[in-house]
Amino acid sequence: MPTNEEIFEKVREALVDALGVDEEEVTPEATLQGDLDAESIDFLDIVFRLEKAFDIKIERGELFPEDILTNVDYVQDGKVNSEGVAKLKERMPFADLSKFEANPIVQNLAQELTVQDMCNFVEHKLAA
Amino acid sequence: MRWFWIDRFTEFVCDSHATAVKGVSLAEPHMHEHIVGYPLMPNSLVTEGIAQAGGLLVSEHYGFSELVVLAKLAKVRFHSHVRNGETLTYRVKVDTLRRDGAVVSATGHVGERLHAEAQLFFARLDESNDVTGGAPLFRPRDLRHWLELVGVFEVGVRQDGTRIREADYPLVEASPVV
Numbered sequence: 001m002p003t004n005e006e007i008f009e010k011v012r013e014a015l016v017d018a019l020g021v022d023e024e025e026v027t028p029e030a031t032l033q034g035d036l037d038a039e040s041i042d043f044l045d046i047v048f049r050l051e052k053a054f055d056i057k058i059e060r061g062e063l064f065p066e067d068i069l070t071n072v073d074y075v076q077d078g079k080v081n082s083e084g085v086a087k088l089k090e091r092m093p094f095a096d097l098s099k100f101e102a103n104p105i106v107q108n109l110a111q112e113l114t115v116q117d118m119c120n121f122v123e124h125k126l127a128a
Numbered sequence: 129m130r131w132f133w134i135d136r137f138t139e140f141v142c143d144s145h146a147t148a149v150k151g152v153s154l155a156e157p158h159m160h161e162h163i164v165g166y167p168l169m170p171n172s173l174v175t176e177g178i179a180q181a182g183g184l185l186v187s188e189h190y191g192f193s194e195l196v197v198l199a200k201l202a203k204v205r206f207h208s209h210v211r212n213g214e215t216l217t218y219r220v221k222v223d224t225l226r227r228d229g230a231v232v233s234a235t236g237h238v239g240e241r242l243h244a245e246a247q248l249f250f251a252r253l254d255e256s257n258d259v260t261g262g263a264p265l266f267r268p269r270d271l272r273h274w275l276e277l278v279g280v281f282e283v284g285v286r287q288d289g290t291r292i293r294e295a296d297y298p299l300v301e302a303s304p305v306v
Contacts, residue, residue, distance in 0.1 A: 017202065017203070018202060020202075020203075041199045041200055041249075041251065042200070044199070044228060044229055044249075044251065045199075045200060045202060045231070045249050048224045048226065048229070048231055048249075051224070052223075052224060060227075060228060
C-alpha cells in the first residue's frame with residue numbers, strides 16, 4: 001500500500017497530464033472544476049490515468065456517480081434531495097460532502113470535488 | 129476537399145498499433161491557403177491525420193460498429209515544418225482501451241525527422257450519449273469504402289497474426305442516416 005504522499009504524487013501527475021496544469025497548481029485543496037478547469041470529458045481521461053498509475057479498475061460512475069445526479073427520484077428542481085444526498089454519501093465515502101449538503105445544487109458536486117477527494121478515492125480503492 | 133488525411137495504412141495490428149502514411153503534395157489547396165506564398169502542411173491537418181489513424185484503430189476494437197469520437201487532445205507537440213514533396217508517417221499506439229473509450233499515443237515523422245507527438249483520447253458514444261436519436265451519423269458503406277481506400281483489410285492483422293477480413297464486420301446498411 002503506497003503512502004499518502006506517494007498517492008498524492010501519482011494523482012498530481014495524472015492531473016498535470018490530463019488537464020495540462022502546472023504541478024504547483026495541483027494542491028490538495030484545489031477543486032478540479034473550479035481551480036483546475038476540468039471539464040466533464042476530463043473525468044474519463046483522469047479515470048484512465050488513475051487506473052494505469054495505480055493498477056486499479058474504476059467502474060463507470062464510481063468516481064462521479066452521474067446516474068444519481070440524473071435520477072428523477074433523487075433530483076428535483078436541480079437540487080439533490082435528502083435521499084439522493086444519502087445515496088451520494090454511500091457511493092462517495094471518499095469525498096467530504098458537507099459543503100455540498102448545505103446547498104445540494106447538482107452542478108455544485110463536480111465544482112466542489114478536490115484533489116484530496118481524488119487521493120481519498122484512490123486510497124479507498126486500494127484498501128478495498 | 130475530401131476529408132481524407134491519411135493515404136494508406138502500411139501496418140494495422142488490432143488493439144495494438146498502426147502505421148499510416150500521408151504524401152504531401154502541392155496539388156492540395158490547403159498548402160497554398162495556410163501561409164500564402166510559403167506552402168506548408170498545416171499542423172491542424174497533421175493532427176487530423178493522426179486522429180484518423182488512431183480513430184480507425186480504436187474503432188476496430190468496437191467492431192467498426194460504434195461511434196468513436198475524438199474527445200480530447202491531451203498533448204500535441206510539433207517540431208518542424210512539413211513541405212510539399214515530403215511524406216508523413218504516422219505511428220499510433222493504443223495505451224488504454226476500455227468499454228467507454230481509449231487513449232492513443234502517436235508520432236508523425238518525415239523520414240527520420242520527428243515532426244509531431246500527440247496523445248489523443250477517444251470516447252465511445254453508447255446509448256447513454258445518444259446524440260442522433262438512435263440514427264447512425266454515417267453510412268456503414270461509406271465507412272467500408274474508406275477502410276478499403278486506406279488499405280485496412282490489406283494489412284490489418286489480429287494480435288495472433290491472422291488477417292482481418294471485411295466480412296468480419298457489420299459494414300452494411302441497417303438504418304437510415306441522419
